[in-house]
Amino acid sequence: MLKPDVKMELVAIVGSDRYVDQPEVLTCYSYDSFAEEAMPEAVIFPLTTEEVAEVMRIASREKIPVTARGAGTSVCGGPVPVQHGIVLCFSKMNKILSINTRDRHAVVQPGVVNLDLQKALAPHGFFFPPDPGSMNFSTIGGNVSHNAGGPRCLKYGVTVDYVLGMQVVLASGKVVRFGSKNIKDVTGYNFSALYCGSEGTLGLVTEIILRVVPRPETMQTLLVTFDSLDNTARAVSDIIGSGILPAAMELMDKMTINAIEDAVGIGLPREAEGTLLIEVDGTTEACSRERQQIVAKVQEHGAVTIEEACTEEDRNRLWTARRAAYGVFAKISPNIVSEDVTVPVSRVPEMIRKIVEITDRYGLKAGVLAHAGDGNMHPLVCTDRENHEEWQRVEKAFAEIFQAAADMEGTLSGEHGIGLAKAEYLPLVMDQDTRDFMALIKHAVDPDNILNPGKFV
Amino acid sequence: MLKPDVKMELVAIVGSDRYVDQPEVLTCYSYDSFAEEAMPEAVIFPLTTEEVAEVMRIASREKIPVTARGAGTSVCGGPVPVQHGIVLCFSKMNKILSINTRDRHAVVQPGVVNLDLQKALAPHGFFFPPDPGSMNFSTIGGNVSHNAGGPRCLKYGVTVDYVLGMQVVLASGKVVRFGSKNIKDVTGYNFSALYCGSEGTLGLVTEIILRVVPRPETMQTLLVTFDSLDNTARAVSDIIGSGILPAAMELMDKMTINAIEDAVGIGLPREAEGTLLIEVDGTTEACSRERQQIVAKVQEHGAVTIEEACTEEDRNRLWTARRAAYGVFAKISPNIVSEDVTVPVSRVPEMIRKIVEITDRYGLKAGVLAHAGDGNMHPLVCTDRENHEEWQRVEKAFAEIFQAAADMEGTLSGEHGIGLAKAEYLPLVMDQDTRDFMALIKHAVDPDNILNPGKFV
Numbered sequence: 001m002l003k004p005d006v007k008m009e010l011v012a013i014v015g016s017d018r019y020v021d022q023p024e025v026l027t028c029y030s031y032d033s034f035a036e037e038a039m040p041e042a043v044i045f046p047l048t049t050e051e052v053a054e055v056m057r058i059a060s061r062e063k064i065p066v067t068a069r070g071a072g073t074s075v076c077g078g079p080v081p082v083q084h085g086i087v088l089c090f091s092k093m094n095k096i097l098s099i100n101t102r103d104r105h106a107v108v109q110p111g112v113v114n115l116d117l118q119k120a121l122a123p124h125g126f127f128f129p130p131d132p133g134s135m136n137f138s139t140i141g142g143n144v145s146h147n148a149g150g151p152r153c154l155k156y157g158v159t160v161d162y163v164l165g166m167q168v169v170l171a172s173g174k175v176v177r178f179g180s181k182n183i184k185d186v187t188g189y190n191f192s193a194l195y196c197g198s199e200g201t202l203g204l205v206t207e208i209i210l211r212v213v214p215r216p217e218t219m220q221t222l223l224v225t226f227d228s229l230d231n232t233a234r235a236v237s238d239i240i241g242s243g244i245l246p247a248a249m250e251l252m253d254k255m256t257i258n259a260i261e262d263a264v265g266i267g268l269p270r271e272a273e274g275t276l277l278i279e280v281d282g283t284t285e286a287c288s289r290e291r292q293q294i295v296a297k298v299q300e301h302g303a304v305t306i307e308e309a310c311t312e313e314d315r316n317r318l319w320t321a322r323r324a325a326y327g328v329f330a331k332i333s334p335n336i337v338s339e340d341v342t343v344p345v346s347r348v349p350e351m352i353r354k355i356v357e358i359t360d361r362y363g364l365k366a367g368v369l370a371h372a373g374d375g376n377m378h379p380l381v382c383t384d385r386e387n388h389e390e391w392q393r394v395e396k397a398f399a400e401i402f403q404a405a406a407d408m409e410g411t412l413s414g415e416h417g418i419g420l421a422k423a424e425y426l427p428l429v430m431d432q433d434t435r436d437f438m439a440l441i442k443h444a445v446d447p448d449n450i451l452n453p454g455k456f457v
Numbered sequence: 458m459l460k461p462d463v464k465m466e467l468v469a470i471v472g473s474d475r476y477v478d479q480p481e482v483l484t485c486y487s488y489d490s491f492a493e494e495a496m497p498e499a500v501i502f503p504l505t506t507e508e509v510a511e512v513m514r515i516a517s518r519e520k521i522p523v524t525a526r527g528a529g530t531s532v533c534g535g536p537v538p539v540q541h542g543i544v545l546c547f548s549k550m551n552k553i554l555s556i557n558t559r560d561r562h563a564v565v566q567p568g569v570v571n572l573d574l575q576k577a578l579a580p581h582g583f584f585f586p587p588d589p590g591s592m593n594f595s596t597i598g599g600n601v602s603h604n605a606g607g608p609r610c611l612k613y614g615v616t617v618d619y620v621l622g623m624q625v626v627l628a629s630g631k632v633v634r635f636g637s638k639n640i641k642d643v644t645g646y647n648f649s650a651l652y653c654g655s656e657g658t659l660g661l662v663t664e665i666i667l668r669v670v671p672r673p674e675t676m677q678t679l680l681v682t683f684d685s686l687d688n689t690a691r692a693v694s695d696i697i698g699s700g701i702l703p704a705a706m707e708l709m710d711k712m713t714i715n716a717i718e719d720a721v722g723i724g725l726p727r728e729a730e731g732t733l734l735i736e737v738d739g740t741t742e743a744c745s746r747e748r749q750q751i752v753a754k755v756q757e758h759g760a761v762t763i764e765e766a767c768t769e770e771d772r773n774r775l776w777t778a779r780r781a782a783y784g785v786f787a788k789i790s791p792n793i794v795s796e797d798v799t800v801p802v803s804r805v806p807e808m809i810r811k812i813v814e815i816t817d818r819y820g821l822k823a824g825v826l827a828h829a830g831d832g833n834m835h836p837l838v839c840t841d842r843e844n845h846e847e848w849q850r851v852e853k854a855f856a857e858i859f860q861a862a863a864d865m866e867g868t869l870s871g872e873h874g875i876g877l878a879k880a881e882y883l884p885l886v887m888d889q890d891t892r893d894f895m896a897l898i899k900h901a902v903d904p905d906n907i908l909n910p911g912k913f914v
Binding site for chain 2: 100101102105125146147149153158160161174175177178180181183185186187188190191193196198214237240243245286289342345346371375376409410412413422426431433434436437438440441444456457
């Protein structure tokens with residue numbers, strides 16, 4: 001609980017209905033989709049940038065930690081308030097302020113749900129490419145602060161590639177604006193890009209100017225199965241290496257396919273050792289040609305079946321199945337740990353072999369799900385955190401997986417972020433001087449360390 | 458001249474052949490393609506990151522200003538050493554360290570010339586999209602530090618969109634590494650993007666990991682003329698607004714076309730009030746369709762002639778003409794000032810009218826050249842800086858042009874940078890708190906202000 005006089009000041013800013021400190025409600029804001037928990041002392045739901053600025057002026061004066069939160073779908077512990085203090089929940093700042101398809105931008109508040117933006121853009125024939133697994137729930141503010149990816153980021157790039165500008169409230173309560181509505185803008189430092197992926201440690205993003213793009217004319221989707229996971233991975237590496245760029249190329253192993261099929265029963269190929277869900281988009285002619293090239297490549301690598309989603313319904317069915325993967329795993333074990341290592345795509349076959357070898361060796365129930373085309377892999381481990389002995393094996397296995405990724409010039413996270421989850425592993429891919437430089441910038445921007453303290457920096 | 462003992466230490470690092478302080482040579486490093494001049498006290502040509510680090514350790518101890526330089530093609534005064542000291546010229550650090558098309562990256566030293574990288578990538582069927590007007594001479598280090606654009610950035614994005622990672626020597630001489638060879642990487646702060654466009658004020662980039670992409674199968678190029686500049690601009694805004702995305706869409710006014718034609722005489726349409734050079738790329742089928750859509754749109758806007766470049770030779774001829782524009786203007790007057798304002802593309806017609814109105818009102822000889830599809834305009838003014846009265850009119854005209862861009866939610870620079878040229882105009886598009894924030898970061902990174910001091914921050 002915050003001090004009574006501080007609480008009174010904060011309530012004066014947002015009103016008592018948007019200041020919450022009943023323990024049973026605070027609990028709901030103590031965790032995200034990662035497993036650790038920490039109780040905030042208050043949750044505040046701002047409606048305007050000015051309210052955020054006023055809250056920060058008090059937090060700064062009182063040195064109260066402030067952790068931003070969207071929908072809480074982060075899988076790295078990003079919004080977990082490990083040093084307590086205030087959670088600033090942006091769920092009520094959820095207005096789409098403008099959509100301008102002539103100039104290809106949209107201006108949104110951070111609490112806008114990704115799917116709601118997609119729905120608003122669709123009638124204009126436009127879309128916002130980042131499509132994290134959580135897109136039906138996660139907010140644009142969360143997408144920005146974690147620099148979210150998703151399947152179609154293979155072709156389209158990640159969130160930072162679509163952020164033109166933003167308004168940010170600094171730790172001091174000062175309000176700054178980065179970037180503009182211009183597609184090209186080199187006026188001053190590129191702070192918008194720095195803030196993408198900074199996980200709320202450098203400021204609070206209260207308005208975002210996004211670049212939006214026309215929907216492709218056609219999307220064509222293929223489901224390809226293989227009789228070995230290795231062939232599956234080689235096909236991926238060969239397709240990308242040969243210069244083809246599908247919109248998405250998702251790899252699922254046998255366990256993942258079966259877990260999905262158990263849950264949703266839509267006729268996925270249970271026998272296949274490896275499955276690729278591949279989507280191409282663009283003009284109809286270009287799609288057809290690209291699809292043919294892909295079919296030829298997967299056949300070279302011993303594809304067993306190649307199914308084409310002929311209707312929009314078929315396509316949605318396949319993508320719904322893919323998107324269901326996390327939920328499905330969550331149902332079959334008390335905890336599910338989804339990792340996010342990334343390697344250069346030519347190393348995908350080697351990395352997948354390594355993941356299987358490591359999780360087998362530690363006797364873990366694990367699946368492999370990957371945005372394989374960009375080398376971004378999500379090994380999934382089913383576990384129970386209460387089982388101390390097993391949890392130790394999980395931790396050891398992941399430490400080895402991270403080391404393997406680092407050894408292949410890979411990285412710890414392609415899209416989930418570092419947060420709490422992987423802070424301790426940073427030295428595997430980042431030397432001391434570079435980590436010191438991160439700390440230097442953090443200290444310059446937030447000298448009292450009140451912005452999401454206790455995380456990766 | 459630097460102090461003899463300091464000179465001796467620096468010579469010990471790079472050898473006397475790569476330490477230059479003869480006045481007649483220093484003069485060559487006192488200016489760029491912008492007009493101001495300032496003499497360095499020494500020019501050093503490093504070969505390795507370690508040499509750069511050693512130089513910086515001495516510069517830091519002695520508080521000597523250090524200004525990075527590539528080919529000196531900057532048009533904003535970026536590499537002009539306004540506070541003298543050392544110019545670190547990267548022209549000898551010009552090795553392409555690796556090209557890996559399977560993983561779609563290349564690792565280069567900063568002194569690699571853009572064109573040389575393109576030549577090295579071409580046999581692999583790949584290219585590096587940023588193509589600034591200076592690409593035949595300018596270096597990747599310069600492209601990165603100014604976040605360079607170019608015609609095809611309309612479709613492909615600017616330099617920052619192709620920088621995966623970099624090695625940087627900080628003011629202190631410490632060496633840090635940002636990013637990785639992975640297409641997706643959210644491990645730690647996105648410093649690579651911050652350093653793109655930072656104009657050498659935050660550190661010295663000594664190695665760059667670039668994303669490279671497969672060359673499109675086909676490129677088709679159209680030259681379209683109009684009988685009014687306004688129709689030309691409206692066609693641009695309508696094509697982009699309707700969801701078509703050409704690879705490039707360059708606008709030239711009558712004066713520009715005639716200046717080019719005077720110089721190179723390749724049969725450009727001298728009578729046209731406005732000309733568009735439009736390129737589409739992709740699969741042959743997609744190109745053909747997009748070209749048809751564009752032809753329909755330009756006809757709606759009263760296109761007078763539509764010429765297609767049928768051969769690669771024709772295409773090269775048109776692009777050579779377009780790229781010649783700066784040089785051509787430079788020949789017809791003692792000085793040529795090329796500006797770089799950008800506005801959202803729907804405002805292009807309005808902005809062009811404004812540019813014409815302002816330059817006419819001040820009695821200036823001016824042309825309009827624009828990467829029109831992304832709203833990035835280069836008004837060109839022919840002048841003579843020695844003519845004090847005229848120069849005052851030039852300055853007044855540009856001040857009004859900048860204000861007009863700001864009023865249209867535009868920005869001061871789309872690709873040239875701020876440097877010396879536009880530092881004083883920053884307040885038009887950036888408030889005090891945001892400028893203070895830039896200064897705060899600069900001070901944290903470079904507390905003695907030795908990295909390219911006296912520029913925009």
